[in-house]
Amino acid sequence: MKRVNLVFGTVYGSAQYVAETLGNELNRLGYAMRLWQPEELDGFLPTDNDYLLLVCSTTGQGDLPENILPWFYKVQAAGLYLPHLRYAVVGLGDSSYDNFCGAGIQLDELFAELGAIRVLPLLKIDAMETMEPELEALPWLTQWHQAATADAGN
Numbered sequence: 001m002k003r004v005n006l007v008f009g010t011v012y013g014s015a016q017y018v019a020e021t022l023g024n025e026l027n028r029l030g031y032a033m034r035l036w037q038p039e040e041l042d043g044f045l046p047t048d049n050d051y052l053l054l055v056c057s058t059t060g061q062g063d064l065p066e067n068i069l070p071w072f073y074k075v076q077a078a079g080l081y082l083p084h085l086r087y088a089v090v091g092l093g094d095s096s097y098d099n100f101c102g103a104g105i106q107l108d109e110l111f112a113e114l115g116a117i118r119v120l121p122l123l124k125i126d127a128m129e130t131m132e133p134e135l136e137a138l139p140w141l142t143q144w145h146q147a148a149t150a151d152a153g154n
């Protein structure tokens, strides 16, 4: 089974908690999983061989959190072409802002531009609607797991 790389960007910790929750669930489902801490990201460029899951909140005016921004620029500048990479993004945001889940959208579009395969549509979790974003992310992961299982069967 392919390994899952799990990357998060956060300001206040909610996206980290969601990523940790998803990581635990991936372990429970039997996936080899690596949860990348922001300070480790400098050593990580995605490849076609693994799955990639991204969990990211939005700050400023539709901006990426500072702890994931250098990695975003690095991936953007690396000239990668990843036609077999299967990725999916969970965005945390607040619909009272103009650029709802703007950072999640940026990540989702970046990997689409690199030729990667979007396994599921961007999940947008709205802080106006829930105080427990992990409870929305877990059913999404179940869908992701079903898609990954179907993929592995091919």
Ligand SMILES: Cc1cc2nc3c(=O)[nH]c(=O)nc-3n(C[C@H](O)[C@H](O)[C@H](O)COP(=O)(O)O)c2cc1C
Binding pocket: 009, 010, 011, 012, 013, 014, 015, 016, 056, 057, 058, 059, 060, 061, 062, 063, 092, 093, 094, 095, 097, 098, 099, 100, 101, 102, 127
């Ligand atoms: C200063 C500030 C700016 C924000 N800007 C946006 C924004 O532009 N778009 C959006 O959807 N949410 C925005 N949010 C909401 C956060 O993304 C949301 O509360 C999220 O759950 C925070 O997750 P975190 O704890 O992982 O940082 C903003 C929050 C703060 C405090």
